[in-house]
Amino acid sequence: xxxxxxxxxxxxxxxxxxxxxxxxxxxxxxxxxxxxxxxxxxxxxxxxxxxxxxxxxxxxxxxxxxxxxxxxxxxxxxxxxxxxxxxxxxxxxxxxxxxxxxxxxxxxxxxxxxxxxxxxxxxxxxxxxxxxxxxxxxxxxxxxxxxxxxxxxxxxxxxxxxxxxxxxxxxxxxxxxxxxxxxxxxxxxxxxxxxxxxxxxxxxxxxxxxxxxxxxxxxxxxxxxxxxxxxxxxxxxxxxxxxxxxxxxxxxxxxxxxxxxxxxxxxxxxxxxxxxxxxxxxxxxxxxxxxxxxxxxxxxxxxxxxxxxxxxxxxxxxxxxxxxxxxxxxxxxxxxxxxxxxxxxxxxxxxxxxxxxxxxxxxxxxx
Amino acid sequence: xxxxxxxxxxxxxxxxxxxxxxxxxxxxxxxxxxxxxxxxxxxxxxxxxxxxxxxxxxxxxxxxxxxxxxxxxxxxxxxxxxxxxxxxxxxxxxxxxxxxxxxxxxxxxxxxxxxxxxxxxxxxxxxxxxxxxxxxxxxxxxxxxxxxxxxxxxxxxxxxxxxxxxxxxxxxxxxxxxxxxxxxxxxxxxxxxxxxxxxxxxxxxxxxxxxxxxxxxxxxxxxxxxxxxxxxxxxxxxxxxxxxxxxxxxxxxxxxxxxxxxxxxxxxxxxxxxxxxxxxxxxxxxxxxxxxxxxxxxxxxxxxxxxxxxxxxxxxxxxxxxxxxxxxxxxxxxxxxxxxxxxxxxxxxxxxxxxxxxxxxx
Numbered sequence: 255x256x257x258x259x260x261x262x263x264x265x266x267x268x269x270x271x272x273x274x275x276x277x278x279x280x281x282x283x284x285x286x287x288x289x290x291x292x293x294x295x296x297x298x299x300x301x302x303x304x305x306x307x308x309x310x311x312x313x314x315x316x317x318x319x320x321x322x323x324x325x326x327x328x329x330x331x332x333x334x335x336x337x338x339x340x341x342x343x344x345x346x347x348x349x350x351x352x353x354x355x356x357x358x359x360x361x362x363x364x365x366x367x368x369x370x371x372x373x374x375x376x377x378x379x380x381x382x383x384x385x386x387x388x389x390x391x392x393x394x395x396x397x398x399x400x401x402x403x404x405x406x407x408x409x410x411x412x413x414x415x416x417x418x419x420x421x422x423x424x425x426x427x428x429x430x431x432x433x434x435x436x437x438x439x440x441x442x443x444x445x446x447x448x449x450x451x452x453x454x455x456x457x458x459x460x461x462x463x464x465x466x467x468x469x470x471x472x473x474x475x476x477x478x479x480x481x482x483x484x485x486x487x488x489x490x491x492x493x494x495x496x497x498x499x500x501x502x503x504x505x506x507x508x509x510x511x512x513x514x515x516x517x518x519x520x521x522x523x524x525x526x527x528x529x530x531x532x533x534x535x536x537x538x539x540x541x542x543x544x545x546x547x548x549x550x551x552x553x554x555x556x557x558x559x560x561x562x563x564x565x566x567x568x569x570x571x572x573x574x575x576x577x578x579x580x581x582x583x584x585x586x587x588x589x590x591x592x593x594x595x596x597x598x599x600x601x602x603x604x605x606x607x608x609x610x611x612x613x614x615x616x617x618x619x620x621x
Numbered sequence: 622x623x624x625x626x627x628x629x630x631x632x633x634x635x636x637x638x639x640x641x642x643x644x645x646x647x648x649x650x651x652x653x654x655x656x657x658x659x660x661x662x663x664x665x666x667x668x669x670x671x672x673x674x675x676x677x678x679x680x681x682x683x684x685x686x687x688x689x690x691x692x693x694x695x696x697x698x699x700x701x702x703x704x705x706x707x708x709x710x711x712x713x714x715x716x717x718x719x720x721x722x723x724x725x726x727x728x729x730x731x732x733x734x735x736x737x738x739x740x741x742x743x744x745x746x747x748x749x750x751x752x753x754x755x756x757x758x759x760x761x762x763x764x765x766x767x768x769x770x771x772x773x774x775x776x777x778x779x780x781x782x783x784x785x786x787x788x789x790x791x792x793x794x795x796x797x798x799x800x801x802x803x804x805x806x807x808x809x810x811x812x813x814x815x816x817x818x819x820x821x822x823x824x825x826x827x828x829x830x831x832x833x834x835x836x837x838x839x840x841x842x843x844x845x846x847x848x849x850x851x852x853x854x855x856x857x858x859x860x861x862x863x864x865x866x867x868x869x870x871x872x873x874x875x876x877x878x879x880x881x882x883x884x885x886x887x888x889x890x891x892x893x894x895x896x897x898x899x900x901x902x903x904x905x906x907x908x909x910x911x912x913x914x915x916x917x918x919x920x921x922x923x924x925x926x927x928x929x930x931x932x933x934x935x936x937x938x939x940x941x942x943x944x945x946x947x948x949x950x951x952x953x954x955x956x957x958x959x960x961x962x963x964x965x966x967x968x969x970x971x972x973x974x975x976x977x978x979x980x981x982x983x
Contacts (some may be wrong), residue, residue, distance in 0.1 A: 292788055427858070431942070432925055434935075449787060456926060456933075514729075558799035560820045562842045563856050564906050567796055583840070589802045 256283040256318070258411055258443045259304060264313035266299055266467075273299040275467035277313070281411070281445050286437060287472075288458030289447040290490060296467040297447035301413045304445065305332050318410060333404030334413045341388045341400060348384040351375065351402045355419055374406045377439060378432065401432055408440075416448040430457045451493055463487045479537060482603065485610040493568060494538050497577030499597075501604070502535035508604070510534050510597070512573025513552040521599035522614035530608025538579040540601040543570075544594040551594030556587050570595065622807050623684045623774035624649045625670060630679035632665050639665040641831040642679070647775075650805040652798075656818040657828035657852070660846060663811045666778055666828075670809060671777050672696050683774060699768035703780040705760045707752040707767075714748040717767045739768040741800060757856070758789030762796075769804065771976070776801075778810040782817065794820055815855050819843070827851055849974040851904045858933070861908065861943040863901045864971070872899065875939030879918035887963040891979050898971035907965025908945030910934045910957045917958030927953060 257406035259281040266274040274296050281287045289297050290526070302308045304315060306327040315323045336354055341350050351371045355362045375381045378398045388396060404412060416429065430546070434457055436442060448454050454461050455475050462472040463486065475491075482488045488496030499510040507516035519525065544551050554572035568587050569578045572595075581587060604614035625647040632640040640662040647653045655663035669672040670681055672693035686975045688696055707716045717738060739748065742762050752760055760906045761781055768776060782790045783799075798821050801808050812818055818825050819839045819867045827834040827842065827850075846852035865872040871882035871893060881888045881901075892899060910925070911917050923971050925934045925947055932947035936959060949957050968977045975981075 293786055434926060438924055558795050558802075560795065560798065561822075561839045562816075563819055563839070564904075569799075589799065 257281070258283040258318055259445065260316040261304065262314045262316070264300070264303055264310060264315075265311045266303060267311055274303065274310075274313075275465055277464070277468050279462055279469050279472065281443060282460075283318075283443055284441045285459045286433070286444040286446055286457055288454035288461045289445060289464055290449070290451065290454040290461050291464035292449055292490070295449075295465045296450070297464060298415060299467070300464070301334070301336075301415060301445065301447055301468060304328055305473060306411055328357075331407075331410045332413055333407060333409035333411070334415075335400050335404050336415045341396060341403070343387075343389055346384070346389070347375075347380065347386050347388060347391070347399050348398055350388060351384075351406050354403065354407050370406050371402075374402045376403045377405070377436065397429055398432060401429075401436070405436060405440075405442075410443065412442055412444040412446075414446045416446065416450065416453055430456055433457050451491060451495075461491075463490050465490070465493070481615065482535070482612060484612055485533065485535065485605050488535050488603075488605075492537055494578035494580070497536045497538055497575075497579075498572035498605070499534045499536075499572070499577065500607075501532040501574065503532065508532075508534065510552065510572075511573035515550050515552055515596060517597065517599050517602070522602075522604055523564075524615070525604060526606075526613040528604070528606040528608070528613055530606055533605040533607045534574075534597065535603040535605050535612075536577070536597050536601065538577060540598050541577065541579055542596045542598060543579065543581065543585070544596060546592040546594040548594045548596075551596055554590045554593050554595055556589055556593060558589055559587060570591075622649055622772075622805065625775055625807060625809065626680075626682040626685075627666070627670070628680040628682065629676050630666070630669065630681065631858070632662075632669055632674060633677040633926060638831050640669070643831075644679075645826060645833070645836065647807060647809060649807055652801050652808045652810065652821060652823045653826060654818040654822035654824075655809065655811045655826045655828060656813070657834075657856075658813060661828040662831040663826075663828050665701075667779055667809060667811045668779055670775070671698050671700050672920045697774040698777055699771065699773035699775075699846050700777040700779065701761070701764050701768050701781045703784050705752075705757065705764045705784075707760060707763060709752055711970075712749055712751055713744065713755070713763050716742075716752065716763060717748075717770055720771050726954055734770050738770050740770075741803075742766045756786075756789065757932050758785045758793055760837055761785060761793065765797075765800075770808070773806065775807045775809060778808065780812055781810075783812070784815065797821065816857065819855065827854065845976075846902070846967065847976050849900070849902065850971050852969070852976075856904055858905045858944050859944075860902050860904050860967075861941075862969075863903070863941060863943065865968075867893070867895070867898075872901070874901070874918075874920075875941070877918070877938050879920055879938075881961065881966070884968065886961055888966065889979055891927060892968050892977075895968075895977070896978075899977065900969045900971045902967035902969055903943040903961060903965050905933065906946055907962035909942065909948045909960045909962065910945055911960050912949050912951075913957055915958060915960070917960040920959045922955040922957065922959070 257280050259278055261279040264274045264277040289300060291297050305311055306325060313319045314321055317330060348371060352367050355367045375384055380398050383395060459509055460472060460474050463470045465486050471478060471487045478491055490614060501508055501510045507518060509516055527555040546553060552572060554570040560567040565580050567578055569576055569579045570593055603612055606613050627643055627645045629642055630643045634919050648949055655666060657663050665674060669676055671693060676689055681689055718731050718735055747755060782793050785793060794817060822839055824836060825842050826836050829850055835851045842855050864875050868880055871880040873880045883890060919935050923935045923937060925932055933944055935942055935944050970977050
């Protein structure tokens with residue numbers, strides 16, 4: 255397994271506002287790595303730094319084993335697809351795609367250009383658009399042309415920034431489908447920035463969770479579910495995301511606030527002492543909803559119901575906080591209904607509220 | 622609070638019919654969501670209810686009273702738009718109480734009402750700040766508080782969440798759903814986002830080209846779409862749509878070798894006997910990739926990918942990329958068989974796009 259991109263300790267501050275604070279990241283050859291984080295997490299800065307389009311305050315960028323930190327953007331042989339598409343409005347689709355192949359640095363002969371453009375257009379199903387002006391294209395078509403323009407060069411790696419706005423939902427789903435399609439054909443290495451959990455897991459082999467200019471955890475989705483590094487990861491992963499409930503230790507057992515359920519400390523594996531308040535974290539899928547009268551159940555109230563089509567999600571409020579969980583359609587819960595719930599020992603985690611770090615299950619090997 | 626009725630409402634802009642003969646009753650306290658692509662007439666309808674656009678013909682009634690000739694301010698409606706319009710030179714508190722001040726409501730009453738909305742919207746610290754100091758989502762919350770402080774007969778919301786950051790949008794959706802049910806205010810909400818409509822609505826009004834396509838609960842909209850448009854507009858990932866070719870004793874999927882029959886998929890006899898060409902609609906969650914030793918179709922699988930703890934797969938039938946859910950015990954590679962859940966089969970008339978069921982055929 256070769257490392258294609260290695261970012262080491264990247265730091266970047268924009269007029270006093272830190273965007274990257276010592277970011278480390280490895281992207282393996284032939285993998286799609288999703289960079290998942292909220293707006294302002296440092297995703298775009300990471301892509302720009304990789305491409306050489308911003309000057310770093312500190313840190314090194316290695317591409318295929320070579321330090322390219324000071325190298326010109328053009329020499330890095332990366333393809334960037336950003337929101338906004340940056341197509342050239344004066345050229346038709348064919349010339350837009352061919353543009354990079356005609357640049358002085360990568361000049362190809364016209365017969366080869368025609369062959370490559372034709373092949374790429376076929377791959378992206380835009381052959382019928384080659385003679386159109388880019389202004390006459392729909393959003394989805396423009397996106398495909400932008401990808402074709404990046405793809406035609408066979409770059410070492412793709413850097414992609416997912417469209418942000420809700421209006422572009424179909425466009426986003428389309429982009430993911432295109433990328434999967436391209437990946438199947440070419441096994442290109444891709445770094446894919448997204449703020450959307452669904453976007454990340456829909457296409458990526460591994461996910462790097464980014465927030466506050468650093469990477470919090472990198473792993474496959476199963477690895478992250480099994481061992482979330484900290485509360486930030488829990489908040490950004492899952493749909494709904496991880497439930498966090500205020501907890502404490504009494505009489506040698508862990509409980510959540512206002513709850514009768516006592517959870518034996520052994521079920522948490524090796525535990526480190528918390529520096530601050532204790533937070534109990536559970537993936538919503540693992541929380542068991544029961545009747546409010548059930549033996550030892552924690553008491554909660556349905557705050558709101560979210561209909562999702564095939565199923566529904568509920569927000570349950572309780573003394574220790576609140577959580578959201580998908581329930582089957584047959585379970586007819588309504589706003590203000592009382593419910594009981596149980597946290598399954600062995601599947602829940604302890605976090606230190608002060609640092610956000612996970613402090614339970616510190617050994618390897620737990621499923 | 623009020624019941625809103627639209628009676629044969631038509632709104633024309635020159636030769637263009639934005640809304641074409643629409644009738645609908647919104648019950649007291651109901652949460653109705655107008656859903657559709659841009660240009661379908663949903664916002665025009667909302668503006669007509671608000672009194673901002675005149676009906677070309679037909680009536681708008683509030684609790685049985687015709688309000689066509691009342692101005693927006695006479696209708697006792699509250700409206701919140703996509704882009705928040707707060708007064709930038711006023712504090713949040715001043716913004717919220719402005720509608721009451723403007724009507725000369727006594728100050729004791731204003732204080733009481735302000736306490737009420739502040740409690741509901743959990744706006745303690747923000748009251749003394751200015752709009753520019755709040756993130757867009759919080760500003761929209763203030764706009765809602767200002768709309769609700771004067772007990773409107775109906776709350777009209779035009780894409781109130783679409784300009785908000787995605788993370789905050791989901792939070793606001795939960796809050797809005799909770800609040801509407803807590804307050805019981807009649808609410809009409811316009812959006813192009815099917816996810817919001819499904820989540821919030823008691824009933825969805827699906828519009829296209831100035832006409833109502835379907836009015837139903839979110840569940841019926843999802844499981845009983847009236848046509849291909851409704852089937853594909855609702856749900857994500859989108860409903861698969863596959864051409865069917867009649868063969869002896871069954872219906873073949875596109876040009877593949879897979880034939881749906883009454884025996885293997887409980888296909889109704891009327892569908893097999895249908896003389897009109899049919900198309901199959903089936904949601905990805907009703908198409909499964911199963912282990913090779915389980916009965917199913919040998920359709921080549923293009924790719925398998927995860928969404929959450931679910932694994933999806935894609936396959937191609939007659940140039941159409943279809944999606945389904947991977948249910949194999951060992952989900953690696955692309956070997957397996959494709960199974961269609963008989964309960965999820967929806968048949969559409971290939972020419973009109975209308976849903977066809979046993980009853981409509983007879």
